[in-house]
Amino acid sequence: MAALTNIVVLVVAARLSSAAGFSVFSLVYTVFTVLLGLSVAYVGQALVLERGDPAAVRGACRSAVVFTASASGTLGAAMAAVLFLVPGATAHGLAVLGLVLPVVLTQDCVRYCFSTLNLPHYALAADLVRLVAAVPALAVQPQGSGPERLVAVWGLSAIPALAVSAALVAPQLRGAAGDPRRLLRRGHLGKRFVLEFAVGNASNQLAVIGLGLFANPLAVGALRGVTTLFGPMNVLFNASTGFGPPILGRYPTSARKVRATVALALALSGVAAVWAAVLIALPDRLGRALLGETWAASSALLPATGSQYAAIALGTCALLTLRVLRPRATLPIQVVFSLLSVAFMLTGYALLGGVLGAAWGLCAGSLLKAAAAWLRIASVRREPAPAEGVPTAPARQQASAPARQEASAPAPQEAEGASAAPARQQKDADGAAR
Template structure:
C-alpha cells in the first residue's frame, strides 16, 4: 500500500504539470510542451533501466553497507544521464524557435534533478522502504504547489516557466533523498555500475530503447507529419490515464524485489500472482477511464482546456489500447525477478517494430483514431507471447 500511495503522489506531480499547462496555454503550445515531456519520459525510463532496476533485482537482500554503496552508484548513473541528456536538450532548444525551443531548454535545465529524484524513489522500493519514497514525493508535490503559487502572473501562463518551477521542486526532493539515504550520488561509478550488471542493465536498457524508443519516436513523428495539437491530445490521454499507468508501475516496483526476496516461492504461486497483478491493473484502468467517458464535458475542459475536445474523441479506443500493456504487467514482473532479462528483451525486440509502424500506418489511413487503433494492434499482439513464456518459466 505504501508503494501504491507513493505512485499516487508521484503521478500527481507529473499529472499536475500537464493539467496546469494544458489549462493555461493554447492547444498548440501544449503540444510543444508535450514533445518536451515525451523526451523526458523517454530519458527517465532509460535511466531506470540503466541505474535503479538492478537494485531491485540484485540487492533486495543485500546488507545495509553494501546496499548504500550500490545506491550511490545507481543514483550517480542517473545523475550522469541527466547531465548528458540535459545538455543535448539545451543545445536542441537553443537551435529551435518559439514555444518548442523554450520548453526544450527548460526541460534540459531540470533533467538532472528529475532523474536523481526518481532514482531515490526506486532506491527506497528496492530497500523495502516505500514509505520513505512517499515522504519524498509528498515534499516534491508540496514544494511544487508553492513554486507555482510564487510565480509572478506574467510567468504563470508560460509553459517553460512552469517546467522550471516543477524542476525546482524536484531539486528540493532530490536533496531530501540524499538526507534520507545518507548517501550522495557518485557519478564516478556510473560506468562501473553499468558494466558490472551488464546482463541486467544491458538487456533492460536495450529493451527500453527498442520499446519506449519506438513508441516515443512514433509520437514525435506523428507530431512532425500530423500536428502538435494531435500530440497534445495523445499527451492528454496519457495524462488522464496516468494514475492507472502509475498503478502498474507501483505494482511492478513492488513485485520485482518481493519476488526476488523469495527464491523458494513455488513456481505455480508465482504464476497465479502474475495473473492476479495483471487482472488488478486491467480492471482498475478500465474503470478509471470509463469515469472520464461519463463525466460532463465541462469537467474535461477544466482539466485539459482546449485539448479536451480531441482527447475526448479518442478516449474510448484508448481504454482498449491500455488493456494490452496492462495484461503484460504480471508476466513481465515475474520474468524480471527471475533474472530473465535476455528473454524479455527478445520479446520486446519483436514488439518494437510494430509499436513504431502501426501507429504511423494508422495515422496515414485513419488520422487520430487510426493512431490509437495502431497502438491497439501493436500492444495486443504481444500478449500470447508473454503468457506462453510465463508458463514455460514457471513450469515445475
C-alpha cells in the same frame, strides 16, 4: 506520490496552456519521460539489486548519485547550448529541459538510493515535498503561460525535494568510497535493463515524439492528454510488476502462479474498462476543467485508449507471469511487438483518420502483444523445466567484490521461482528452484 505528481503536473499545465502550448509542453515532457526511463533502467534498477556488505552498498549508492549528476549535467548542458540556438518553441522548451535535467534526474536517483538502503520512508518524504512544491508553483502561473516557462517552473520546483533528499542521504553515505566508473564497466546490469526499456517503453514514446515533429504537434497533446486521464491505471500496472514477482514466488506450482495472474489480468482489465466508461460519461464541463482546451481532442480518443488499457492489463500480467516462469522469454516479445505497436500507430495515423487512427493502432499493438505473451506462457508450461544448476553469467563470475554485489540478480537460466525475495536469489540454483 511520484505518479500523482506527474499526473497533476500535466493536468495543471493543460489548464494553463492553449492547445498548441500544451502540445509543445507535452512533447518536452515526453522527451523527459524517455530520459527518465533510461536513467531509471541504467542506474536505478541496477542499484536496487545491490546487497551484501553495507560498505559496498553505500559505495554503490554514492557512485550512482555522482554518475547521474555528472551524466545528466553534461547532457543537459549540451541540450541547452545547442537548442537555444534553434528557432521555435519546441526547441526552446527542450533547451530549458536541459537546464533543469540534472535537478530532476538526480532527485529521482536518490529515491533509488533510499530503496537500496532500506529507507523507503525517506523516499516518500522527498516525493511528498516534490508534490507540495511543484503543484502550487505551476498553479500560480498566469493563464496562457508559454511552454518554456512551465518547463522551467516544473523543473526548478524539484530543488526543495532534491535538498531534502540530499540532507537525508548524506549521513548514510558519509565515508563511503564511490567509483562512478563502475557503471561504465562491462557486465553492468543497467545495460540490459536499458535494452528492455528501449523496446518495451521508449519505442512508443519516441513514435509519439515523431508524430509531433514530422506530422501534427496537436496529436501529441491529444495522446498525452488522454493517457494522463488513465494515469491511475499506470499506477496499478507499475504496482503489479513491482510487487508481483515476490508474491507469485510464494505459490508452489506454475499452475497456481498462472491462475493468480489470470485473475489479476481479468481484474485489471475490468477496472480499465470501468474507468474508460466513467471518463466517456464525464460531462464536457468537467472534462474541460481537467484538461482545458485539450479535452476536445482527447475525449474523442477515450474509447480507443480505454480499449488499449484493457489490453495493456492483459499484457502486463502475462509478462509478469513470464518473468517468474521463464525470464528469458520476455525480451523477444518486447522487441517484436513493441516495434509492431509503433508500426500500427503510424499506419493508423496515416490511413485511418489522424490521431484517432493512431490511438486504435496502439490498441491493436497492445492486444497482439498480450495474445503473444499468453501463448508463450502456454508454450512454456508444456516445455520441460530448464536445467538446474546452470552456471551464472560470465560477467557475474568475473566481477570484482563490489561488482559481484551488483550482478547478484538471478541469471536467466535459473529455474522457476528465482525472481522471488532477494534472500532467495542468493541461494544456489537448486534451492531457489525448489
